[in-house]
Amino acid sequence: MSETHPSPEQAPEETVETVTPDEAATAPAAPEVETDTPEPEPEPAVEPEESAAPAPAPRPAPRPGPRPGPRPGPRPAAPATTGNDADAAPAPVPHHDVAPLPVVDDTAAIATATTFGRVDEDGTVYVRENAGERAVGQFPGVDDEQALSLYIRRYLDLQAKVSLFEARLNQSDLSVREIDSTLAKLREETAEPAAVGDLDALRAGVEKVAADAAQHRERLDQERTVARTAAVEARTAIVERAEALAESDPARVQWKAAGEELRGLLDSWKTAQHDGPRLDRPTEDALWKRFSHARTAFDRARRHYFADLEQRNSEARSVKAAIVEEAEKLSSSTEWGATAADYRDLMARWKAAGRASRKDDDALWARFRAAQDTFFQARDAENAALDTEYEANLAVKEQLLAEAEKLVPVKDLAAAKSALRDIHDRWEEAGKVPRADIQRVEARLRAVETAVRSAEDAEWTRSNPETRARAEGALSQLESAIAGLEADLAAAEQSGDDRKASEARAALDARRAWLEQVSKAAEESR
Incomplete structure (x- = not known):
């Protein structure tokens, strides 16, 4: 197919296609139903018709761009295209991510589109727009209906593209770049298309979709x-x-x-x-x-920490190694008391040395514990032998304790003190007892000693001359006071002064009670 370009006398904005009957015949006459996204159909080859007027240089073909795929359901037959149209035909766009479009009644759409076109006597096809009538191509040698059908199908294809893009815009996640490029292509294709139909409504539809796209873009931006x-x-x-x-x-x-x-x-x-x-x-x-x-700061701090830790571990390892050497030297000592104190001091130094690495700490501690166990096991073995030897001494001391405990309570202080001195002498002669029994037997003996000492203190208190003298002085003073109060009571009763008599009587009763107590204490101290 070739376009018949206008002569210099014709308006430059009009472009008229010339279509032969053979070209029109190559397009399918009946619509077909697609069940899946089809492969692009090959465009029919069309031989150009010779034009009477010399054609100027051809208009540049539009750049190829994406083309939406066919709508589900019936679709119009593919129109015959020129060579330039074939080059610019966009590839079909898959629609598997878009809900199916409703089936359109092409018969009604074709009838409506027909009202916007006419065919001249020479086969020139015109379309009516708000701006006026415009020639879109030439299809000589056929009736008007066949001449219009090619351009109506082109209009329906454009309409399908707009509808498909609108559906994709509302139902899929298109990128901003894809939206802009598709809108630009639709505006370019609907500017002055070689098609017959309501092109003004089609352009309005494109602008409506553009407005929706702007909202979509705004939503995407948000x-x-x-x-x-x-x-x-x-x-x-x-x-x-x-x-x-x-x-x-x-x-x-x-x-x-x-x-x-x-x-x-x-x-x-x-x-x-x-x-x-x-x-x-x-x-x-x-x-x-x-x-x-x-x-970086974390890594630096970690390296510094472990470097310092390694230094501290090294220092602690050296200190503990020296402690272990001392402990191993003391392990064979038989000076039980002094060496036990030395081991307590070594243990305090071990705790103050800090931690070495776990491996070094465990190894050094095992050596220290082994040396310590060697010493204390030897001490415990010797003490066990001594305890066996001291069992007989324990039996003697328990007999002495039974004898001493019979002195309590103390009735005869002198006899108790004499008996306790004898028990002390025999206690020392009995010798040592097992270590486990030392505190027990000594506590029982101290209890007897305490009882005898308490009895002795009480006897001293009763026989103290100073206490007796103080008691006799108190008796003399109380007797004098009582005599004076008796005289006061008699005078008050004689004068009829009840208040003074009552006071004198109360004071006299108190002095008499004191006199009784002091007299009793004096009797006990004699």
Whole structure:
């Protein structure tokens, strides 16, 4: 198919196609139903018809662009195209991600589109628009209906593209770039198409879809803004946690767990960077710089900590090794008391030395414990032999305790003191007892000694001359006071002064009670 270009006298904006009957015959006359996304149909080859007027240079063909796939259901027969049209034919767009469009009654659509076109006597096809009538092509040698059918099918194809794009816009997640490119292509194809139909309504439909696309873009922009804000917050949380790990007190950090957590934060960063929304370059660079700095600071602190720890472990290992050598030298000592005190001192020095590495600590402690056990086992063996020897002494001392405990309660102080002195002498002659019984038997003897001593103190209190003299002086004073109060009572009763008589009587009763107590104490001290 070739276009018949206008002569210099014709209007430059009009382009008229010339279509031969053979070209029109190559297009299918009846619509067919698609069940799946079809392969693109080959365009029929069309031989150009010779034109009477010399044709100027051909208009540049439109750039190829995407073309939506056929609508589900009946579709119009593919129109015959020119060579330039074939080059510009866009590839079909799969529609598996879009809900099927409703089946359109092509008969009614064709009838409606027909009202916008006419065919001249020479086969020129015109379309009526709001701007006026425009020639869209030439189809000589056929009736008007056949001449219009080719251009009506082109109109229906354009209408299908707009409908398909509208459906995809509402039902699929198109990118902004795809939306813009498709809109640009639709506007280009509907500007002055070689088609017959309600082109003004078609262009209005394109602009309506463009308005919907603008809202879609705005929604995408808002979603991207929200997603980017959330991504910035998530990345910031990763950075802040890494900084918290880097700023932790090295003495309190669990380095293995903290290192694993930091590696997990790095994996989270990579995942967010790969799968999440893109951040603007300054924000991402600033966050990455903080994250990288935190990782570097953490690694530096860890290396310093373990270097210091190694130095402290080395120092502790040297100190403990010296302690172990001393302990091993003391293990054969038979000076039980002094050496036991030395081992207590070595243990205190061991605790103050700090920790070496676990391996060194365990090995040195095993040597220290072995030396200590050697000494104390030898001491315990000798004490056990002595305890066996002292069992007879224990029997003697238990007999002495039974004899001493019969002195309590003390009735004859002099006899008790004499008997206790004899028991002490025999106690010393009996010798040592087993270590486990020392405190028990000595406590029983001390109890008897305490009872005798208490009786002696009580006897001294009763026989003390100073106490007796104080008691006799008190008796004399009380007797004088009682005599004076009796005289006062008699005078008050004689004068009839009841108040003075009552006071004198109360004072007299108190002095008489005191006199009785002092007299009794004086009698006991004689």
